[in-house]
Amino acid sequence: MSSVVCVQDRQDRRVLRSRAALMAAAVHLVSERGTTALPVGDLADVANVSRQLVYLQFGDRDTLLVAAATDLVERELIPEAGDAGASRRARMLAMARHFARRRPFYRAMLTGSCAFPMTQALNRLFGSLVTVKGLREVFGDLDDATAHDLATMLTGGIGVIVNDWLVDADDPLDPEEMADRLSRVSTVLTRTHLTSGGHSR
Numbered sequence: 001m002s003s004v005v006c007v008q009d010r011q012d013r014r015v016l017r018s019r020a021a022l023m024a025a026a027v028h029l030v031s032e033r034g035t036t037a038l039p040v041g042d043l044a045d046v047a048n049v050s051r052q053l054v055y056l057q058f059g060d061r062d063t064l065l066v067a068a069a070t071d072l073v074e075r076e077l078i079p080e081a082g083d084a085g086a087s088r089r090a091r092m093l094a095m096a097r098h099f100a101r102r103r104p105f106y107r108a109m110l111t112g113s114c115a116f117p118m119t120q121a122l123n124r125l126f127g128s129l130v131t132v133k134g135l136r137e138v139f140g141d142l143d144d145a146t147a148h149d150l151a152t153m154l155t156g157g158i159g160v161i162v163n164d165w166l167v168d169a170d171d172p173l174d175p176e177e178m179a180d181r182l183s184r185v186s187t188v189l190t191r192t193h194l195t196s197g198g199h200s201r
Helices: 002-033 040-047 051-058 061-081 088-101 103-111 115-129 132-139 144-168 175-195
Strands: none
Touching: 002 040, 002 051, 002 061, 002 103, 040 051, 040 061, 051 061, 061 088, 061 103, 061 115, 088 103, 088 115, 088 144, 088 175, 103 115, 103 144, 115 144, 132 144, 144 175
């Protein structure tokens, strides 16, 4: 029985290694070429795996590219920006620095065949900056549906600002400037609510 477990462990490790190699190849090639229109054969060659393995593990190229982006966010961005004890601006700055450093990859992903799932993935990430608890602290008692809708609206707005910056801003990107922009928007929303008769709790 233990030999069966050992074989299974080796197979699982091999699958994980090949998945990691394919995702690394995707980030590398998209960044280098500035496009998501990559032949599957090129991805397989850089990862040193067969083309069939791409289809077996991911189904198609775009699924691989989105998985690579999600993996990049989980491995690099969340550890950099995920410190719950950090200020909101510090978390915004950490995110902006990550996006600036990885701009060629994200720009291609946001303008290519993966734009919609990539935008959805980033909006989930930006949702970490806009929590229902935080909204209730600023806007007072909000019912669950309103709090959720407001969080969705603000998250989408952050996404549009960051997407436009990644795609259209001049090089080099300035992470400090982006963090300041997002902080100013947050401050204006809070100040506008408080001066219009709202209350913070």
